[in-house]
Amino acid sequence: MRVVNRSLRWEIEDQMKLHRFNMHQLAELTGINQGNLSMALNGISRSFTISQLDALGKVFGKVPGWLYELYTEECISEEKVSRPRLIPYLVRCAEVGRNDCIDAVIPKILDNPKNVQIIFAAAEKLFNKGKEKESERLYELVVENVKDSFSEMLATSHYRLFAVTQGTDAEKNWKAVIRFDPFRNRLPESYRLDALYQLARACYSLKKWSEVEEYAGELVELSTVVSGDEVVALKKHPVYYYGKGLLYLGSVLERRGLYEQSKKYVRSYADLEWPEPLNESGQKEVEQFKIWGKANFYTLEVLTGNEGIINEYSDYLASLNKLNDIVAGLIAIVSSANTHGFNVDHVLARFSGSIERFDIFNKHLILSDRHLQYRYHKAIYEFRNGRIQEGLDEKLRFLTLANDMKKYEDGFQCVLSFETYQERASARQLKTYRSTMRVKEEEI
Known part of the structure; x- marks a missing residue:
């Protein structure tokens, strides 16, 4: 029997004695099958899953992460790496802050470079559970260890890191754009639209108008050609990304003071046309673009010096009763007041x-x-x-x-x-x- 199994068994059996639990009581309290629990403690089968170890720790009153440092050998033997055990183990280590355990196990995983897929799978599970910050370190490990620059796994890791690092720090955001940009066209199609949207969005806040124009143009073009399973996998209906591309193109022209040219784009997304019948989610997006289109027509009229429309615009902003629309409207109104x-x-x-x-x-x-x-x-x-x-x-x-x-x-x-x-x-x-x-x- 392996030393680590005896160590785990000794720790658990010690706690059983301390709490005066027999095997039946412990099985009842943890929800672990009594037969499986007995075989694991007696070294007859591979030991516990990480969720079972957590259940034991909870019953014994231990903090999350108890005995994780002894669990590594349950995942990796001299013969092979256990993907079904390692992925949940890495996820839990990240969730409870046992980075010391991650540090200890990563070199063993990467003895075989193909095992970087295990790290990626754990990062994806964390990200999809809403644990973006916890996933960041694992994605960085993927980026450091994937050598094929055209790998979709590498591109996806860069995409996730870009999303995780976006905040209100302009300098950090721009560095993230530069780092991710070369990988945007290597993503799976189902991610590319959202990636382009996020890039355009970030660059808009940074006033990088040429980059916004580039990403928005790609967004418009790509959104019209996705189909089948790609549509199902998208975060939003393709019409959303199409409309956003038009909106950003119009906004760049507005920022450059080309108001009449900007109106052409506003008309396009205020009355969106789509080559196929829209489902309910697509129709909702179209309705939202009508609202944005109306607001932006008001904005452009005000910016061109139409003082007579300001009260009407104010009434419209009040009717929307959304703080983000109000701040956008007031920027246009106050800016125009200064100009005119x-x-x-x-x-x-x-x-x-x-x-x-x-x-x-x-x-x-x-x-x-x-x-x-x-x-x-x-x-x-x-x-x-x-x-x-x-x-x-x-x-x-x-x-x-x-x-x-x-x-x-x-x-x-x-x-x-x-x-x-x-x-x-x-x-x-x-x-x-x-x-x-x-x-x-x-x-x-």
């Missing part, structure tokens, strides 16, 4: 309650960028209307957000603007400014 000399104090007063809640966006990729944009345009609006103290407050909010998102270029522009009015800043504002700048210097 409108007074929109009544609009800002109307949505003051919503504006007070914009801080909840600060942990979300796209929405934190919208919040940043709003503070930028609002500061200019306050300065333009002679409200210097209010403008400086907005600049301080902007600078804090830019620092948190590591958008240092935006932060630098804010510093220059703040210092223009520094002599008129209050003692409180100067204290906040200096404190924020110290934090920024430490981070850089």
Whole structure:
């Protein structure tokens, strides 16, 4: 009998004696078949599954991960590696934070390079259980150990890592885009659409307009050719990705000030046409694009200087009653007010309650960028209307957000603007400014 089996048996039998459990009682308490439990403890068959070991630990009052360091030899013998035991073992080690056990077993798994598939399978199980952060380390191991650059397993691992690392740190997000980009066309077709969408989304928040245009164009093209099983495997109906591609293409033109050209794309996704009959989920997506299309028509009209439509647009935003739509609408309204000399104090007063809640966006990729944009345009609006103290407050909010998102270029522009009015800043504002700048210097 192997030493590790005796060690496991000794530990479990010791706990049985301590708690005064007999075999029947322990089987009842753990839900493990009494015959299987007896054979495992007597070394007649391979020992416990990891879930059975967890059940035993729970009955004995042990913390999750109890005896995991002794379980490795239940998964790997001199003869072979047990995939059915290793995958759940790696998953549980990651879930309970037993990284020491992962460190110990990985070199043994990788004695045969083909066994990297086991690590990948465990990472996928974690990811699909919503344990994205726990899966990150295992995907990194796959990336480090797969040598075939055209491997779908490698491309999928890069895709997962890209998804896991997306946050409000602009610098980190851009590095993730650069790292993942070469693998986007090597993914299984069922992942490619979502990958392109996520790339376009990330680059939009980073103001990388050429990249957004590239990914959105690919998104439109690819979404029209997927079929069969690929459609079933998609996160969303293909019409969603098609519409998103058109939306991003239109948004890039809007950001470049090409409003009339942007309207052509808005018309396309506001009245989406699809070559095949749509199921219920597809129809819901089409209806959502109609809502976005209407909102973006208002946006473009406001940006072109149509002051007469602002109250109507405000009514529409209020009817939607969605904070992310409100911040997007206010960016357009305040930006246009700065460009064309409108007074929109009544609009800002109307949505003051919503504006007070914009801080909840600060942990979300796209929405934190919208919040940043709003503070930028609002500061200019306050300065333009002679409200210097209010403008400086907005600049301080902007600078804090830019620092948190590591958008240092935006932060630098804010510093220059703040210092223009520094002599008129209050003692409180100067204290906040200096404190924020110290934090920024430490981070850089």
